[in-house]
Amino acid sequence: MKTETNLSFEVESGDTTKFDDDGRAKRTGNVKTATAHIITAVIGSGVLSLAWALAQLGWIAGMVALLIFSLITMFTSSLLANSYRSPDPINGRRNYTYKEAVKNNLGGIKYKFCGVAQYSNLVGITIGYTITSAISMAAIRRSHCFHHHGHDAGCHVSNNPYMIIFGVMQMILSQIPNFHDLAGLSYIAAIMSFTYAFIGIGLSVAQIAEGKGGKTSVTGVTAGVDVTTSQKVWNSLQAIGNIAFAYSYSNVLIEIQDTLKSSPPENGEMKKATTVAVSITSVFYLLCGSLGYAAFGKDAPGNFLTGFGFFEPYWLVDIANICIVVHLVGAYQVFCQPTYQLVEDWLRHRYPENDFIVKERPILIPFIGIYNVNVFRMIWRTSYVIFTSVIAMIFPVFNSVLGLIGAASFWPLTVYFPVEMHISQAKIRSFSLPWIWLKILSGACLVITLVAAAACVQGIIVELSHYQPFKSVS
Template structure:
């Protein structure tokens, strides 16, 4: 690294603009406005889209659309603030921060950096659990879809989710042993294709259902008190719906990494601000289509996951393709979100016991195949992690409530609080000034909404578990 840095410094000082290295000695970045926008769209559009029609059913047309737009605007605003924190102390000429936590460390430091670590890693574990639940439900949905096609729509066709969670766990254990899984070529491309495919299929099926006039009854206020739900259920479901929408817009924790792919000129923060506007705007239109058309198709009886709640029966093969795409997407996404957790524990153990034979790499030779590096600790630790997340998913297999809790728990700290605090610190905004007061008010309002959504989601989990026998969930 020192050699690369020296080469880079000499190139800059001598005016060699064709240098292969950037100002930090790393390989010259080549990202552009278009690539950054594409990365944002890929990062945002994911499994969160599946619950948007249910969220609109709880909130109704007016409140639901307003909520989607408000979360979109808040996400865009905080992302714009976060782009100025990629370099510090100056947003254009300062030292680069390569990831979200490094930005928090260099801008805020101390206890806030530790709180960020707890928040981020807890969120990653929560996402792993949520993805296991969602993927298992989609796997079960494929079997149910085939059953409905064969036996008719009145057939029960119920199947165990737990068995599919075990299958997923075995697959994830195998994939977890692949070193640097997140660096595999084409992984992001596959994930983006899968997420767009199942979302577009959902939109297409919704349009077809509406065109056939088989759609449900919608209303301005959503589900009706006294008809569909009680007054207390209406309130808590609306709050839980906000958590689901928050999860759909969550991507701030990877924004710094996306910005780190951009060319140095024009300044990264200026390009990233434009990319954020493009990415979030396109995503918002996509979400309005998915949520709005899904709600229009199913009405106030919209299922929690509009591709597995089974209002869509035919063409069954297309429904199956959508659910297979969800499974493929989430199996890979599980590993991507788990990598930092794997690495945290493994790096700590290496620093604590650097000479341990149990932790260091060992090379083994497999005849006719080649040489492979094996790490016994990595094998055991990653296997245990997957087993734990799978068991927890089997204990709490409630789709909307879990997604709402994850969304609520991640939105305020990672999307609002830390970006606002870092921007105030870096821009040296004077305390109690109008701008300071506005940013703090935004943060506190989002905090209150987050707490309310989290409480509603926890209540939903408790109620759902009251009718559930552990390890025996069915779709």
């Protein structure tokens, strides 16, 4: 409490070099850093499943779905960017989190529903990233095994040790205090995402050029031939959930926007970053999905970089999978920081005099300098990483989990709340033309979310029916 008083006093006294208008440390983010954060958040494990998604949907429905989700994400993200300040998007009061923006724009019970949707989704994504990173690390070992023993060798590897390794890395990185210190990590992660996407595209082109491409069709896998009719329906709906997951980042948009300088206006800068990042992402998604599908056809694997055709050249596949792991190390931090801050801010507000919760202890780290250690932060964040790692070991079902996370978050976080806050903020009259088409958009996306979520739950049930916990094998 004392700190807040001092900050406010310095700002009022005219010292604006270190603090923003709200008394917090001056924000230094710009379009480039926000774009890096968004790309780190968006181009994640979702890109790996797009070839499989196109194999289920076919050329027409698959490409249309990718474009539609891209346009919806770009549009609703621009609406959400206006909600960072309220009631006025330029001069209004700052909202530091997505939930706070919903509370100040909509009020009532909606912000509680938003909190449940946002933070359960953030936890789900970190679990999904733990699974994906382990699969990629295991793929490196498998590629060497195939290289030395031939593609007929089993070369099966347990994923659990790699989930533990990923968890240990996250325990260390989780001690980064907040979002404002993640820019460097996001730059590295964004570069890694481009690298493995380019490698996947290159490998797909090489396989197609060699005449080893798979059989593709306008409608995807054929019901009654490749799969049963019910499997075709369920897999198609699950594919839609995977595409929704691939564009998921709205749940951290407000937190990313809170890193931007106050001038020029944050909403304008965030819209620029969103347009650039989602446009770049869409191009990569279209290339990875279409070329991956052309390379593998109806047999496209859930993770196209660990597919049967990509064990040679094994060293290039290794580089791609290393890039995936490095990228997900950074992406995990982007998605877990809001959860960390939620718990820590709530406890600091509730127990402001408790040294265990609020006291920072300076420690000298050789070659780095002074680092402030908070005992509660260290214990809480370490416990969170252990929790997500254990859950990942229990439920390591890749495509179904990604699809369910994407489907469950798409409507409430990407569409519903941005649309409702825009209607409230812009004071759009009920049953006017803009109100009607915004409601139609929201309703259509709700239907997509429900059917895709149902398909993913069905997929998880089927996959877990013959699975034993803690015995995940690649």
